[in-house]
Amino acid sequence: MTSQRALAVSYRPERSRARRTLVPAWLSRTWRRPHGAFGLVVVSIVLLAAAVSLFWTPFPLLQANTDQGWLPPSPQHLLGTDQIGRDTFSWLLAGSRTTVLVAAAATALAAVIGILLGTVSASLAPRLAEPIVVLVDIVVAFPVLLIAMLLATTFGGSILVVWVAVGIGAGVNLARIVRSEITRINASDYILASRAAGTGSFSRLLQHVLPNVAPLLAVQLSVTAGVAILAESGLTFLGYGASTTEASWGRVLADAQKYISVAPASVIWPGIVIGLTVLAINLLGDAIGEALDPRLQSGGKTDGD
Amino acid sequence: MNQALIQASKLTRDHPVARTRIFTPAPARRVLDNVDVRIDAGETVAIIGESGSGKSTLVRILLGLERASAGTVTFDGRDVVPGPARSLRWLRRRTGIVLQDPYSSLDPRMTVGGIIAEPLRALHVEGDHTRKVHDVLDRVGLSRERAGAYPHELSGGQRQRVAIARAIVHGPELLVGDEPMSALDVTIRASILELLAELHEDTGMGLILVSHDLGLVRHFADRVVVLKDGAVVEEGAVDLLFQAPAHPYTRQLIHAIPRLPAEGSSAGHDPTAAARRDTHSTPTST
Numbered sequence: 001m002t003s004q005r006a007l008a009v010s011y012r013p014e015r016s017r018a019r020r021t022l023v024p025a026w027l028s029r030t031w032r033r034p035h036g037a038f039g040l041v042v043v044s045i046v047l048l049a050a051a052v053s054l055f056w057t058p059f060p061l062l063q064a065n066t067d068q069g070w071l072p073p074s075p076q077h078l079l080g081t082d083q084i085g086r087d088t089f090s091w092l093l094a095g096s097r098t099t100v101l102v103a104a105a106a107t108a109l110a111a112v113i114g115i116l117l118g119t120v121s122a123s124l125a126p127r128l129a130e131p132i133v134v135l136v137d138i139v140v141a142f143p144v145l146l147i148a149m150l151l152a153t154t155f156g157g158s159i160l161v162v163w164v165a166v167g168i169g170a171g172v173n174l175a176r177i178v179r180s181e182i183t184r185i186n187a188s189d190y191i192l193a194s195r196a197a198g199t200g201s202f203s204r205l206l207q208h209v210l211p212n213v214a215p216l217l218a219v220q221l222s223v224t225a226g227v228a229i230l231a232e233s234g235l236t237f238l239g240y241g242a243s244t245t246e247a248s249w250g251r252v253l254a255d256a257q258k259y260i261s262v263a264p265a266s267v268i269w270p271g272i273v274i275g276l277t278v279l280a281i282n283l284l285g286d287a288i289g290e291a292l293d294p295r296l297q298s299g300g301k302t303d304g305d
Numbered sequence: 306m307n308q309a310l311i312q313a314s315k316l317t318r319d320h321p322v323a324r325t326r327i328f329t330p331a332p333a334r335r336v337l338d339n340v341d342v343r344i345d346a347g348e349t350v351a352i353i354g355e356s357g358s359g360k361s362t363l364v365r366i367l368l369g370l371e372r373a374s375a376g377t378v379t380f381d382g383r384d385v386v387p388g389p390a391r392s393l394r395w396l397r398r399r400t401g402i403v404l405q406d407p408y409s410s411l412d413p414r415m416t417v418g419g420i421i422a423e424p425l426r427a428l429h430v431e432g433d434h435t436r437k438v439h440d441v442l443d444r445v446g447l448s449r450e451r452a453g454a455y456p457h458e459l460s461g462g463q464r465q466r467v468a469i470a471r472a473i474v475h476g477p478e479l480l481v482g483d484e485p486m487s488a489l490d491v492t493i494r495a496s497i498l499e500l501l502a503e504l505h506e507d508t509g510m511g512l513i514l515v516s517h518d519l520g521l522v523r524h525f526a527d528r529v530v531v532l533k534d535g536a537v538v539e540e541g542a543v544d545l546l547f548q549a550p551a552h553p554y555t556r557q558l559i560h561a562i563p564r565l566p567a568e569g570s571s572a573g574h575d576p577t578a579a580a581r582r583d584t585h586s587t588p589t590s591t
Contacts, residue, residue, distance in 0.1 A: 189404050189405075189409040190410050190411055190413075192410075193404055194412070194423060194427075195370060196368060196370055196397070196400075196401070196472075197397065197424040197428075197471060198394055198397035198398070198424055199390060199423065199427040200427070201390065203427070207412075208414070211414040212412070293413075294413060295455075295457045
């Protein structure tokens with residue numbers, strides 16, 4: 001495959017003259033779109049917060065001061081305190097760690113399940129693919145919430161339950177989407193032309209099929225990541241997710257919700273953080289999907305023959 | 306009689322149709338019905354027929370891209386059996402195909418250079434691939450800078466030139482054009498036809514041209530095969546076919562060729578005579 005590599009390099013000059021940086025082209029194209037830039041900034045902040053919280057939070061998470069309950073935001077307590085005087089900002093900072101971890105892990109699991117099942121079921125002979133399709137359809141029939149409840153009643157509620165439930169639930173949905181997209185691509189003329197050029201089915205999968213699924217995949221996986229964050233919050237809220245001493249955004253929201261009549265403002269912070277992050281991830285996914293599609297780049301069609 | 310390059314006998318192809326009743330066997334539509342075709346090396350053959358006459362299916366079976374329900378194809382004496390890519394590499398090395406729609410036959414995610422180099426990679430062709438790609442770009446009349454472009458940056462005619470470049474880059478003996486002109490507008494159609502004719506003359510490669518337009522191929526093909534409803538209704542040298550079409554369907558196709566009003570000459574109502582009159586480039590026809 002060295003010749004292929006040599007080719008790939010020799011075809012670049014016209015393009016790489018314009019921009020030669022360490023940043024991959026699709027990433028810099030994402031950055032140049034407003035919604036892509038917004039998504040990148042917010043997601044980076046969340047990732048940074050998660051990293052920082054590993055070493056430092058303004059206040060120890062479990063340090064309670066009952067005489068300092070419901071403090072309003074101040075320079076000391078940026079977002080105020082909760083009913084037993086715990087620092088809300090510290091909890092949200094630490095919560096990003098759990099939430100980011102669950103979202104990333106669930107998205108990764110969904111990606112593996114979705115791409116694997118989708119590709120295999122689209123590539124096999126119909127007779128062999130049928131059982132996979134039926135299995136996927138059966139699992140799709142179970143909502144994520146139901147899977148989480150089933151797992152939680154058996155194994156007890158935990159972050160792991162959230163991870164597995166969201167990963168499987170989103171994964172089978174993704175499998176269906178990937179399968180139909182691959183089926184569509186396999187029927188296209190450029191696959192026939194590639195077959196006539198003598199390519200094997202595996203190299204067609206790597207060189208034509210998967211690159212053409214990539215934009216759709218970027219969008220779908222970002223939606224999955226958003227759903228995973230919401231699911232973590234939702235399931236924790238319902239008691240299937242993070243335990244009461246584990247910091248997570250869903251935990252903060254669930255605790256604050258109990259006192260919504262006493263301190264309505266305390267619900268707003270986790271709500272804003274969750275909403276903003278989910279929005280940013282979805283926008284980022286859209287922008288990456290667009291950046292991966294050469295048809296959407298500038299550089300117009302030339303006229304004439 | 307020397308050996309044919311392609312010899313197809315009794316090719317039949319049934320397409321399954323969605324079943325409407327549960328207990329009767331799934332119905333099938335016969336796309337090809339007992340077709341015999343013989344193509345000699347270096348020959349230019351036009352396969353003519355209306356939409357749905359099975360002409361695309363026929364050439365795809367000839368190239369082992371689709372499976373026949375019955376019948377056999379041999380290429381240079383060797384059986385063509387659809388199967389894994391490796392088992393057909395010998396055939397792929399000797400053939401190339403240009404598809405109808407240049408907008409869908411090029412992967413939008415691949416550069417022109419990558420697309421054209423694909424047969425070289427897949428068939429393990431030896432030599433400097435970059436140079437071969439540049440040579441073939443020159444050959445089809447595209448500038449070498451186009452190697453870095455994506456298909457959407459090119460016009461329809463340029464895209465079809467890329468598709469032709471991909472089909473000939475590995476130096477096949479036989480080029481198949483599956484209606485390579487019908488998606489293009491008229492002026493570009495002529496230039497693509499010219500390019501194909503040039504390739505045929507310069508390299509001596511055989512050419513199978515699938516078309517629904519008899520007029521387009523008459524100055525160009527040695528032989529014409531007329532397909533109707535999956536069966537060969539007429540076959541023969543192009544001049545003979547125009548002079549004395551035997552089958553009513555062929556006559557109908559000749560009638561369907563749009564032509565300019567006869568300049569100055571008497572208005573004979575014999576369509577074949579009219580056809581002969583505007584044939585400046587085939588003086589042998591009379």
